[in-house]
Amino acid sequence: MEVRARAPGKIILAGEHAVVHGSTAVSAAIDLYTYVSLRFPTPHDNDDALKLQLKDVDLEFSWPVGKLKEVLPELGIKSASSPSSCSLETTKAIASLVEELNLVDAKLGLASGISAFLWLYTSIHGEKPAKVVVTSELPLGSGLGSSAALCVALSAALLSLSDSLKLDFGHQGWQTFGDSELDLVNKWAFEGEKMIHGRPSGIDNTVSTFGNMIKFRSGELTHIKTNMPLKMLVTNTKVGRNTSALVAGVSERAARHGSAMASVFKAVDSISNEVVAIIQSPVSDDLAITEKEEKLGELMEMNQGLLQCMGVSHGTIEAVIKTTLKYKLATKLTGAGGGGCVLTLLPTHDLVLAGTVVDKVIRELEECGFKCLTAGIGGRGMEISFSGFSS
Numbered sequence: 110m111e112v113r114a115r116a117p118g119k120i121i122l123a124g125e126h127a128v129v130h131g132s133t134a135v136s137a138a139i140d141l142y143t144y145v146s147l148r149f150p151t152p153h154d155n156d157d158a159l160k161l162q163l164k165d166v167d168l169e170f171s172w173p174v175g176k177l178k179e180v181l182p183e184l185g186i187k188s189a190s191s192p193s194s195c196s197l198e199t200t201k202a203i204a205s206l207v208e209e210l211n212l213v214d215a216k217l218g219l220a221s222g223i224s225a226f227l228w229l230y231t232s233i234h235g236e237k238p239a240k241v242v243v244t245s246e247l248p249l250g251s252g253l254g255s256s257a258a259l260c261v262a263l264s265a266a267l268l269s270l271s272d273s274l275k276l277d278f279g280h281q282g283w284q285t286f287g288d289s290e291l292d293l294v295n296k297w298a299f300e301g302e303k304m305i306h307g308r309p310s311g312i313d314n315t316v317s318t319f320g321n322m323i324k325f326r327s328g329e330l331t332h333i334k335t336n337m338p339l340k341m342l343v344t345n346t347k348v349g350r351n352t353s354a355l356v357a358g359v360s361e362r363a364a365r366h367g368s369a370m371a372s373v374f375k376a377v378d379s380i381s382n383e384v385v386a387i388i389q390s391p392v393s394d395d396l397a398i399t400e401k402e403e404k405l406g407e408l409m410e411m412n413q414g415l416l417q418c419m420g421v422s423h424g425t426i427e428a429v430i431k432t433t434l435k436y437k438l439a440t441k442l443t444g445a446g447g448g449g450c451v452l453t454l455l456p457t458h459d460l461v462l463a464g465t466v467v468d469k470v471i472r473e474l475e476e477c478g479f480k481c482l483t484a485g486i487g488g489r490g491m492e493i494s495f496s497g498f499s500s
């Protein structure tokens with residue numbers, strides 16, 4: 110049996126980092142996906158290894174099942190239907206397996222993703238031989254939730270071929286799960302995110318699992334319904350960064366300046382709630398849309414100022430802000446910051462004007478060496494398909 114799962118990336122409209130400290134954040138799925146294929150060998154294949162192919166980075170790994178049995182202390186005692194955190198002992202054992210891969214310095218960032226893979230795979234399928242192939246439309250490590258999309262797609266593929274889910278294999282094409290199965294996928298994906306981020310809030314895996322637009326606070330998800338057209342330009346500064354280090358940096362600042370940072374997080378909470386109120390209020394006419402877009406732009410600018418206070422902006426992010434401001438467009442970082450991707454709110458009320466302005470701003474940003482993309486916002490969450498397998 111073969112299965113393919115896909116999970117979307119995301120943008121955060123307001124509240125990144127502060128959400129780790131209990132503030133509200135608002136996030137939407139985007140129509141760029143990470144795909145995970147899973148296949149178990151047949152007895153004829155005579156294959157006794159767990160194989161992982163990471164197509165985006167052109168790497169392939171293989172662990173003989175004997176090696177997994179020898180190194181991993183808790184194999185076979187976990188249950189796929191009750192997600193659990195990786196123990197210290199298993200974390201160390203997985204780290205030793207990843208160390209043996211001798212990743213070159215430029216690819217060291219992949220170690221956390223490979224560790225998350227080993228944890229999720231062996232928790233759900235033990236030492237069973239398999240081939241897993243990963244490929245993504247998302248830029249990796251750029252603020253669009255590539256780590257969460259990986260964990261969600263992996264969890265979905267693994268669970269769909271486990272005994273804990275009863276699925277109808279006859280269905281053709283992409284299909285989603287029921288609420289309780291989505292919940293299970295989301296919980297396992299969160300455990301994977303923990304291996305990658307250290308201290309994730311859970312917002313990225315939650316929006317990737319459920320799709321659409323969500324409000325998230327202290328692990329609580331609220332679905333947001335909107336009929337406001339929302340267009341964002343996504344600019345990738347192409348500066349690599351690591352979410353785990355940025356999240357840790359904000360926590361260190363919060364430990365040094367407890368009261369000041371608490372006020373910053375509280376201000377972000379108010380901004381996120383105002384964003385939700387604007388997005389959810391009914392749209393009556395073009396004038397109302399213009400007014401809403403202006404308010405949303407202002408809130409994005411305020412959120413960006415507070416992200417700068419948290420120490421997660423970057424010279425390239427400031428450069429994008431300066432360029433878009435010339436065209437009176439509001440910009441904020443999205444995701445963990447420190448480089449990565451930046452969001453610019455595009456006006457929808459005057460499409461002719463918007464078209465010319467957008468073309469000009471994209472040209473100017475790309476002349477600076479940045480890469481612009483437009484992505485559909487608020488689309489589908491994770492899905493699986495039992496047809497097709499790429500190797």
Ligand SMILES: Nc1ncnc2c1ncn2[C@@H]1O[C@H](COP(=O)(O)OP(=O)(O)OP(=O)(O)O)[C@@H](O)[C@H]1O
Pocket residue numbers: 143163164165166218219220221222223243244245248249250251252253254255256257259305306313350351352353443444445446
């Ligand atoms: N397609 C993939 N192939 C291999 N590894 C991946 C893939 N997608 C994500 N990863 C893992 O996730 C890491 C990037 O996660 P990180 O959280 O730093 O960035 P992000 O999720 O893209 O951004 P943000 O968390 O700000 O939204 C990579 O270094 C790698 O370990």
Ligand SMILES: C[C@@](O)(CCO)CC(=O)[O-]
Pocket residue numbers: 121124125126127128129252254306308309310311312313352356443444445
């Ligand atoms: C920076 C952060 O707030 C969002 C990363 O997309 C981290 C998290 O919430 O897990």
Ligand SMILES: [Mg+2]
Pocket residue numbers: 254255256257306313352
């Ligand atoms: Mg991430």
